[in-house]
Amino acid sequence: AQWPTRWHLALQKARLGLTVLFTSPGVPMLLAGQEFGEDSPRTIEFWPLDWKKLALPEGQAQFRFLQKLIRLRRKHPALRSDNIEYYWDDFARFKVLRYKRWDDAGDVVVVGINFDAVPQVVGLGFPHDGTWVDALSGSRYRIRGNWRDFELPVWGAVVLCPAGWHV
DSSP states (O other): OOOSSHHHHHHHHHHHHHHHHHHSSSOOOOOTTGGGTOOOOOOSSOOOOOTHHHHSHHHHHHHHHHHHHHHHHHHOGGGGSSOEEEOOOOHHHHOEEEEEEEOTTSOEEEEEEEOSSSOEEEEEEOSSOEEEEETTTOOEEEEBTTEEEEEEOTTOEEEEEETTTOO
């Protein structure tokens, strides 16, 4: 994928970071302005937010993406639990992170994240077969044999939930 400006690329990478933040254990914390792509210098001095960015199409897209992640985390108790299982990856070589989150009531979320500038094909394991939905794109996948390969886009991710549990 090509981005027209460095800011557009930065927004894509920020979405990737937000995906990790909202699908990882712990309480997500945001810096003021992250919800619409603020890119001002980080300083302890007074530096007002550039609220005009929220009115831009890119700022609105970033805001909607964050809203989707918030809804995802609220709907899935697995993402609020402490339970996490990482799949082994040679991160230094492939720049991929894969993990599964679950709770004791049966909710499960499977995550694949690509931190590289090239697409990556990765396998993801699932606790059961059936239809799973990528909460980020809305794409539906049929899982058979508790395993499926996915092509993770450049600086992109999949967050897979059983059909019926997605956002």
